[in-house]
Amino acid sequence: xxxxxxxxxxxxxxxxxxxxxxxxxxxxxxxxxxxxxxxxxxxxxxxxxxxxxxxxxxxxxxxxxxxxxxxxxxxxxxxxxxxxxxxxxxxxxxxxxxxxxxxxxxxxxxxxxxxxxxxxxxxxxxxxxxxxxxxxxxxxxxxxxxxxxxxxxxxxxxxxxxxxxxxxxxxxxxxxxxxxxxxxxxxxxxxxxxxxxxxxxxxxxxxxxxxxxxxxx
Amino acid sequence: xxxxxxxxxxxxxxxxxxxxxxxxxxxxxxxxxxxxxxxxxxxxxxxxxxxxxxxxxxxxxxxxxxxxxxxxxxxxxxx
Numbered sequence: 001x002x003x004x005x006x007x008x009x010x011x012x013x014x015x016x017x018x019x020x021x022x023x024x025x026x027x028x029x030x031x032x033x034x035x036x037x038x039x040x041x042x043x044x045x046x047x048x049x050x051x052x053x054x055x056x057x058x059x060x061x062x063x064x065x066x067x068x069x070x071x072x073x074x075x076x077x078x079x080x081x082x083x084x085x086x087x088x089x090x091x092x093x094x095x096x097x098x099x100x101x102x103x104x105x106x107x108x109x110x111x112x113x114x115x116x117x118x119x120x121x122x123x124x125x126x127x128x129x130x131x132x133x134x135x136x137x138x139x140x141x142x143x144x145x146x147x148x149x150x151x152x153x154x155x156x157x158x159x160x161x162x163x164x165x166x167x168x169x170x171x172x173x174x175x176x177x178x179x180x181x182x183x184x185x186x187x188x189x190x191x192x193x194x195x196x197x198x199x200x201x202x203x204x205x206x207x208x209x210x211x212x213x214x215x216x217x
Numbered sequence: 218x219x220x221x222x223x224x225x226x227x228x229x230x231x232x233x234x235x236x237x238x239x240x241x242x243x244x245x246x247x248x249x250x251x252x253x254x255x256x257x258x259x260x261x262x263x264x265x266x267x268x269x270x271x272x273x274x275x276x277x278x279x280x281x282x283x284x285x286x287x288x289x290x291x292x293x294x295x296x
Binding site for chain 2: 057058061065093094099100101103104105106107108148149150173
């Protein structure tokens, strides 16, 4: 499978993703600069974590307007897999690929912790290697992870099983304990926790592996 | 031409920052504070040759596309 990992100015988890895919999963990975506009031949694109454009205006707002995002949008419309992690999730909501928005944590604090998640839907393209209601742990590191959507939008997410991951103990005030959601078509996932940081026991866990394995299956 | 743009959180969106500022004001002794919500104020300088109508159109587009996130925010502007 061919992967691209986008680097925006201020991304800082891009190399973690590249490392995991290349060294642990032996995948064909290329690094994509945010000004590039060529995603030809790729099967999946990752928008990594970080602080793109210094979080100016709103988290993810500037990156959502970067040249690369036009391509990512049309790539997703053609069915390409798009995974947004942390700041990548924020970019996906800002660009309209995912509904809702990410607000400041209710504590107003930057949270750096390991949290427990429950896999709410294990039939999705991104979760088929997990089991439903499986408890997994993943690190979070964010100030703006408080997922917001209006009640109508939330009902739609629930009815269409688009909520893939929920926190078992809500750390940031997210509506319905949401940690990660996918789009209606099921080929775009955004989540606040960092699966790429838990792919090796030596780094604290392997619960993130199944997410990448699901995408490859 | 100076355009003043005001971005505010929609009433349905909780504003923990506003709540914290409110608490601090109360701690300072301002006992009459009932609510505080924090927003953004942006100044945009547009070319002076622009007609007001065209300026309005452009600013509206700017707000919709970048300055505000209409999922969570309302905007208004003054030319």
